[in-house]
Amino acid sequence: MIKKLVLFTLFFQLWGCGLATTRPKLEMSLAQVAFLAAKEAKAQTLSPGVFRKAEFYYLKAKSSYRRKYFNKAKQYAILSKKFSEKAEFIAIRKQTLENL
Template sequence: MIKKVLISLIFIQLWGCGLATTRPKLEMSLAQVAFLAAKESKAQTLSPGIFRKAEFYYLKAKSAYKRKYFNKAKQYAILSKKFSERAEFIAIRKQTLENL
């Protein structure tokens, strides 16, 4: 009887810890959309350095999310979004200046 109670308490504690951190679904979605937009604007050829940083952080965010390190995944997703948007902006700016 005591063994069942202890197992139940341990299970409840472990289950409760998993609920303490929320999944960064919004941040991951925004990072994915920003990364794909940068890729679509040909940022990998027009601003390769910043695009590589965005890709690096996006892959790190996906990896951390799969391993359930949600705090790290959120941080990496925010960084990926920042660098993706910057790479997209630079790529669009270079395309516009070439057409003048």
């Protein structure tokens, strides 16, 4: 009886730990949209260094998410969004300055 109680308690403790980490769906979606917007702004040619960082972190976020490392995936997605937005801004600024 005690053995069953210990197993039952252990099972629910481990199950509860899995619920503590949530999937970073919003962060992944925002990172994807920002990355695609940077790509559409031709940041890969107008701001290649920053765009490369954004792509690196985006791919790391997707890989971590697939492996269920949700904390890492969230961190990488936030970094990807940051660099994607920066690359898009630089690309749009360069395009605007060329048209003046």
